[in-house]
Amino acid sequence: MPQSLSLLILLALTLVLNAKRWAQAASDGNWGTAVGELLGAVLIFYLIGAAIFGVLRALRRQPGARFSESRANFAALLIVGIMLVGQSGLGAQTVAPSSDDALCHKSTGQAAIDACTRLIDSKRFSGHDLAVLLNDRGLLFYRSDNPQRAVADYDAALAANPGLGTAWYNRGLAQSELGELDDAIENFGRAGKLVPDRAAIWQSRGFVYFMKDEYARAIEDLDRAISLDPKMATAWAYRGAAHAQNGNLKQGAADVAQAIRLEPGNALYASLAKEIGGKLRQQP
Structure with a gap:
């Protein structure tokens, strides 16, 4: 041949x-x-x-x-x-039992965590596949109000596959909830290098910069998030708040107004618009 x-x-x-x-x-x-x-x-x-x-x-x-x-x-x-x-896996069955697989990836709560644990403990997964399982279990822990346990799983996922951008992003979310803001920013940055076109990464890092009172950096990241996804209402609202805190009340009001147009029933955006509007009216 x-x-x-x-x-x-x-x-x-x-x-x-x-x-x-x-x-x-x-x-x-x-x-x-x-x-x-x-x-x-x-x-x-x-x-x-x-x-x-x-x-x-x-x-x-x-x-x-x-x-x-x-x-x-x-x-x-x-x-x-x-x-x-x-x-x-076509010649030999290496895929997990469908019940555990479905529970781990598509369900929530302790039953889903237990299913992921069985898959991880089976020792049949390595590399990227193992990293995905650990990342998914970490996300389940995070959603169960256990961000510290989630970080441990994200660490293990990244040890198995350092190129898993979602694990860096999820680790940043958990660390921001734990108050580890500098580490969260670093992790969002690592995620952004791997998956630069995901608006949620820049929106999340922008919000952490906002929490650190670094409004110019927050605006820069939120600009990028909005350019990637103009319909992301949270990015408009956070950028509006950052502009207002940075002294640009008019731009802040405009951004929050756009967030409300995208999500008309959001009480938080309405409250933020009212607060910025009150400050605008007090200006000479």
Whole structure:
């Protein structure tokens, strides 16, 4: 089999078997997973092919054949293909029981935490997959008013996969709730480098800057959040509050008015608009 055809089949097979997992990794800013595994499959193909070709030449089964057209390419493709199928979970069941999987990722409360724990303790997951499980359990702890326990899971998730942007973001949320504002800002920054197009990251970091009375930095981050998602009402409201605290009451009032247009029934925005409006009326 020609080597070029073998490579095309290998690349197509690798993509089909890993597309879903690679897409998830890429959405978290971890392009290295896809690139590394693709290059790894090609390298293994060449190494196995070269070894088989050498054996065939030694046995004089293909004395005049060239490596690029040798049967060794087909044999190498077959071996690597079997390896890829096994690793993908099609050849051997490596996916968690559907009940625990559904509970961990789609439910809430202690039952969901217990399901995630069973999956993590099964020792069948590593790398990105383990990091996702730890991140999801951390989020469950966070939503159960246990941010300190959540941070521990985010730490473990990032140890398994430092490129998981959602874990950096969630860690920042938990740390901001714990009052660790500088650490929260750092974590939001790490998340922003990995997933720069997620408005929630910049909105959250902007709010933490607001909590630290760093209004100019808050406005800068909230500007970015609004540019990414103009319909994010919270970003408009926070930016309005930051402008007002920074002495620009008119811009603050305009931003809060836009937040109210996006979410007309929000009592917090209405209260903020009333407060800024009162300060405006007191101006000479």
